[in-house]
Amino acid sequence: MTETPRDPWIPREPASLVIGAIAAQVIGGLVPQMSPFVIAGLMAGLSLSERDSGLVVSAEFLTLAATAIAIAPVLPRLSYRRVGLVAAALTLLAQGASTFSASWTSLVLLRSLAGVGEGALYAVSLSIVASHCRNPDRVYGYFQVVWALGSAGLFAVGGEVTAAFAHRGILGLIAGVTLALAPLLFLVPDVRAKTGSGTLVASAQASPMLCVMTLASIVVYVAASAAIYAFSAPLGERAGLDTSAVGYALTVSTLVGLAGAGAATALNVRWGRAIPISGFCIGFMLVVLALCFWRNPAAYVIALGGSVVVYYFSMPYLLGLAAALDRSGRWAAAAGSAYLIGFAAGPLVAGAVIVAAGYAGLAAVCVAFTLAAWGLAMAVNRGVTTSSRCPHSSRAEA
Structure with missing residues (x-):
């Protein structure tokens, strides 16, 4: 089977869009990627059991997934850049506060709040590629290249900071990476996935x-x-x-x-x-x-x-x-x-x-x-x- 060209009014992928989408993808998916260290840090730093540590991470995963699926139907009608920046601000606020939290209840609430922002960013990264790129499969491949390269370094640093500072070390690392990548979200186009001639997307709903x-x-x-x-x-x-x-x-x-x-x-x-x-x-x-x-x-x-x-x-x-x-x-x-x-x-x-x-x-x-x-x-x-x-x-x- 050969590749069939996508609609001609969908432009080729500008580098700025791809970089912005990758930044949103990494911020949104960073906690699931680093979850083994988060659990280990919570167990060491707060003396939580495996169950209680897992519940903190699970709460964040659930809000992350729920937000991504809840925002999906309306996301094409919103400004990708504004959604991304608001979500990043919410994520940073919750991550920063949770780094200094010392109680299990507050951690669950703060990590759940962070999951809302992360879920929105994760959805933005996938949606904008699907609606604004001529070849989404290739750009999603770029996502995996970045994950493979970044994860090797993050795993090494994550192990060290978790061993040295327990949960504050790994949560601080996650917050620091989020803060470093947040400015790249300004590269996400301030556009919506509109339909019609001369616009970026021709919407055709599958069954x-x-x-x-x-x-x-x-x-x-x-x-x-x-x-x-x-x-x-x-x-x-x-x-x-x-x-x-x-x-x-x-x-x-x-x-x-x-x-x-x-x-x-x-x-x-x-x-x-x-x-x-x-x-x-x-x-x-x-x-x-x-x-x-x-x-x-x-x-x-x-x-x-x-x-x-x-x-x-x-x-x-x-x-x-x-x-x-x-x-x-x-x-x-x-x-x-x-x-x-x-x-x-x-x-x-x-x-x-x-x-x-x-x-x-x-x-x-x-x-x-x-x-x-x-x-x-x-x-x-x-x-x-x-x-x-x-x-x-x-x-x-x-």
Whole structure:
């Protein structure tokens, strides 16, 4: 399948828009990325239990996801820049206050408030790319490149500041990164996703069933990925590595993940979406089986690196599929919420499965989830492709 050009009145991606969107993406997704350190910092600094620390993070995740999906329908009618700046201000206020909070109740309230701002920024980053870029899949690939590069440094610094200053160290780091990136939000265009001749977006709404199937595919696939990621340390210990070695393996794997992000960016939709989606689903199932069944340190390191490569390769295609549903970017914004729900659900599902059926059960569940996600994504891709070929449709496959 070859790439079908997008509508001619949608301009090519200006660098300022891409930089602003990446800044919004990083600020909005920073806490989920650094959540292991947040939990560890809360346990060390405030002597919270695993449950209470997890509840603080879960509250932020829930408000983040709820805000992203709540704002998605109206976001195309609002100014992206104004929404981003207001959300960043709210996020900074809550993050700064929570850094000095000493009680569990105030932390839950403040981190939930931060989640509102982060959710709006996450939605802005996905929606503006879907509505204002000629090739959203490629720009979503840029997102993954930045995450792969940035995460390696953030993991190293995050571990040090958490060890030295507990929760204040990691929350302060998150607030500092947010403050440093906030000025880049001025690069986000002060525009709305309008329709009509001479404007940026031609809105063509896909069927509600395709939209729901897309979100379900993202939730299920990310849940499987997060399940493996959350238990990567125990999996490494089963393979014969200590915790320190697992940490180094994760850092190296993050850098190796650049290969997946780079491949998705370079390939984008030159071969359509069906072949890449099928490829990363097969690849993920293979690494799951290797991680859960093959107790060998070298095999673990290789499989862990493969899982990160597959993850960074896969996300641009799933987000791009959501962007193809609606040119105004509403479903792309909602896809951010679906991602966060899957990310939060993965560890919970994995923990329950491991207790009930061990790591063989985890492998079986992750493979089943991946097959379900593949089936849903293939059905949606077929529907999008059929719609794009309809002569009366203003939508073309991205």
